[in-house]
Amino acid sequence: MPVTMKRLLDPDSLRALSRGCAILGAGGGGDAYVTLLQVLQATEDFGPVPLVDLDELPDDALIMPCAGIGATTVVLEKFENGDEGARLRDHLQFMTGRPVAALMSTEIGGGNGLLPITWAAAIGLPVVDADGMGRAFPELQMVSFNILGQRAAPMVMCDEYGDTVLIESSDNHRVEKLARPVIVPMGGLCMLAIYPMSGRAVKDTAVRGTLSLALRIGRTIATARREQQDPFEALFACLRSIEHYQHSRTLFDGKIVDLRRETQRGWAIGHVVLEDIAGRDQMSVTFCNEFLRAQRHGRTVAIVPDLITILDRETAEPVTTENLKYGQRVRVVGCSVPPLMRSERALAVWGPRAFGFDEPFVPIEAIPESSPAYSREQS
Secondary structure, three states, X not given: OOOOOOEEEOHHHHXXXXXXXXXXXOOOOOOHHHHHHHHHHHHHHHOOEEEEOHHHOOOOOEEEEEEEEEOHHHHOOOOOOOOHHHHHHHHHHHHHOOOEEEEEEOOOOHHHHOHHHHHHHHHOOOEEOEEOOOOOOOOOOOOHHXXXXXXXXXXXXXXXXXXXXXXXXXXXXXXXXXXXXXXXXXXXXXXXXXXXXXXXXXXXXXXXXXXXXXXXXXXXXXXXHHOOOOHHHHHHHHHHOOXXXXXXXXEEEEEEEEEEEEEEXXXXXXXXXXXXXXXXXXXXXXXXXXXXXXXXXXXXXXXXXXXXXXXXXXXXXXXOHHHOOXXXXXXXXXXXXXXXXXXXXXXXXXXXXXHOOOOOOOOHHHOOOOOOOEOHHHO
């Protein structure tokens, strides 16, 4: 059945969406500016892309979640050739025996929030206003689709040379283990279609309205800057008006004084150290594509799955992990996420211990703002 068309993503909307996706990406998901240039060109060439709500999807429609996978550092140097979306769709249709009715982001964060729109423009399909995280994560099983029982496979991976890899498995964790080594010979970055499912399944498992949220965030910051208002005050007012993101605040204000970043096994891994302008306090932020944990004096002040993002301290423009540089003056911002992302079942997949941190998840609103940090000994 055809998908009902609704809103069109015009160039102004795409620019706002790019900024919002970069903020929700928690530093990951790929460079949103590079992908913005791609999506602006695609929509100029092929026309604007329709954005549809979950409830408009026919229950029997086949939806194709898709994204780029690999180290975010590679995104700045390795571009697609433009036909990846069509190849992913064609192979997925061959494997499932069904026509794809719409594309959807697996993660709203960073460039991956925009990439499906680029492909949708070229192949004439709409994009669903939802994703599987409400942010970005570095591994394929770290999506709401997985924790709510959907299969990752059949999965299709492709690169700019026309190489294509098809993966079939009944175990979503094994899909990640099988896919990760393939990324390296594909140059550290490739494109994929994963978790193909019906419109009914998407309604039951996706995080709703995340493209609209990213649009709202991006427009809020743009308006504040245009009207010479404080973009951080505007951002926090926007987030606090949304139930699931209402707990948000500045965690640190300073400059980058140390940075370690390495491309390993298809990820950008490292940490960044910030110092306040007076030189009296420090914060360290650990990342694996995305910012995962922020600490002051060895104590955690925010931790995955809550959002940690780094923004330019004057403009509130988001800084992704691959764009961190020594001397940048920034603010570290923490924000709550939807309850689904904090459920016990979800934390077993993307909580602190899934990333090797030997500590429990503590919601950002449970850490007193007046306290310099949360200590495990207090839990």
